[in-house]
Amino acid sequence: MNAFRFNIRALRECLKPGVRLMAVVKADAYGHGVQPCAEAALAAGAEVLGVGIIAEGIELRHCGIDAPIHLLIGILPDEIDDLLRYNLSTTLCSQPLAEAIAKKAAAQNKQADVHIKVDTGMGRLGIGWEELPAFIEFLSGLKTLNVLSVFTHLSSADEDVDYTRLQLDRMQEALDLVEQNNLPCPPVHCANSAGLLNFAESQCDMVRLGIALYGVVPPVPQGHVPTQSPELKPVMHWKTRVLRINALPAHSYLSYGRRFITRRDSRIAVLPVGYADGLSRALSGNMEVLIGGKRAPQVGTICMDMCMVDITDLPAVKEGDEVVLFGKQGDDAITVEELSSRYHTIPYETLCGVGKRVPRVYLP
Structure with missing residues (x-):
């Protein structure tokens, strides 16, 4: 977890004095394992x-974590009891839901913590x-x-400066109102x-990273110059044998399909990893792996549990050897960005897609 802790320290150095940090650990901490990442954060x-x-907030409470937890997408009415029981806070943008939460909180003699969500263009x-004052x-x-x-x-903070x-202007207009x-x-x-990294003016009182x-x-x-350029280290390396x-x-x-x-x-070489583990079938014939520090092409259709790579030019490879799907081996590295680009997606999807049956091994 050294890389994870390093990244948090590097990102905290980008913050203005007094700005708080929310560590976003949804989707099993982007596939990395929610409890270790939450505790480290x-x-x-x-x-x-x-x-x-x-359910993710409840899981963290069952892990013994008592820090503030924000449910970013909010809740449904039948989840209010759990919101109160587990002392979670929720996104709120509905008057009927606000009334329902308040009514149940009053019945239990509790206070419910909420965060007002403002739509400035995400849709x-x-x-x-413009409705913020009334709300x-x-x-x-x-x-x-x-x-x-x-x-x-x-x-679109990673794509469009003007938008x-x-x-940000719309948010400021709402706050002025x-x-x-x-x-x-x-x-x-x-x-x-x-x-945070591209628009320093977006920091406000807290950042969600x-x-x-x-x-x-x-x-x-x-054409944009980032306002912060910290060195960050990849946390996950995906390996098999x-x-x-x-x-x-x-x-x-x-x-399949010849x-x-x-x-x-x-x-x-047959590898015991396939699309059931998160290695997308769309990568079939369109990716490489590292074996012995050298690249080898994946060949044939990726199966549910297995895939194959051509090691004809790597005569020293033997059964049991380590294989890197993304990460560093020897003098070469395959980044999650590279792997994601090969099937026209983003690193978020690749990381979140690494399946539960892939063991997570945490190094100090």
């Missing part, structure tokens, strides 16, 4: 944990930015609700990983 100075759904969750005033009448923050989400600044109406304004947060914690640097919009080596003559078909045929006498 808190130990390294994160003040809040962010998760997606209520997903949130009240309209704050409405919530002030619900005495069992404790508004911890108001926040928005930047949709990101438009979103709150001030003009003499209403109390809670702490504000706007920045995700791309926002996800992908950068795990060592992936978000892209920089074309050679299960079997087959000697096949030229003109032999491989795998989409690959050997053009020469070949040595084919």
Whole structure:
């Protein structure tokens, strides 16, 4: 976990004085394992944990974690009891849901912690930015609700400078309206990983960091100069081993659909990893692995539990040898960004997709 802790320290150095850090550990900490990452994040100075759904918050409570936990996508009405039982805080952008939470909290003589979500251009969750004063005033009448923050989400901080600044301007307009109406304004947060690194003005009172914690640097919009450029280290390395080596003559078909045929006498290594483990079938014939520090092409259709690589040019490879799907081996490395680009997706999806049956081994 040294790389994870290193990244948190590096990212904290990017923050202005007094800015708090929410470590986003949803989706099993982007595939890395939620409990180890949550504990490491808190130990390294994160003040809040962010998760997606209520089950993830409950899981952290069962792990003995008592730090503040924010449910970023919010809850459904039938999840209010668990919200209160496990002392979680939820995103809120609905008057009926606010009333329902307040009513149940009052019945249990509790306070419910909520975060107001403002839609400044994501088009997903949130009240309209011009509606913020009225929503704050409405919530002030619900005495069992404790508004911890108001926040928005930047949709294109890794792609579009103008649109990101438009979103930040809309958020500021909403906050100005709150001030003009003499209403109390809670702490504000706007920045995700791309926002923090590309737009210093997005820091506000707290930042919500996800992908950068795990060592992936978000892209920089074309023509834009990032405001922060910390060194980050990849946290996950995905490895397997050679299960079997087959000697096949030229003109032999491989795998489902016979989409690959050997053009020469070949040595084919079978690896015990497939699409059930998160190695997308879309990568079939379009990726490389590292064996003995050298690259070998994947060949044939990736199966549910296995795939094959051509090691004809690597005569020293033997059964049991370590294979790297992404990570470093010897003098070479395959990054998660490289692997993701080969099937036209983003590192988020690749990392989150590494399946539960792939063992996680945590190094100090």
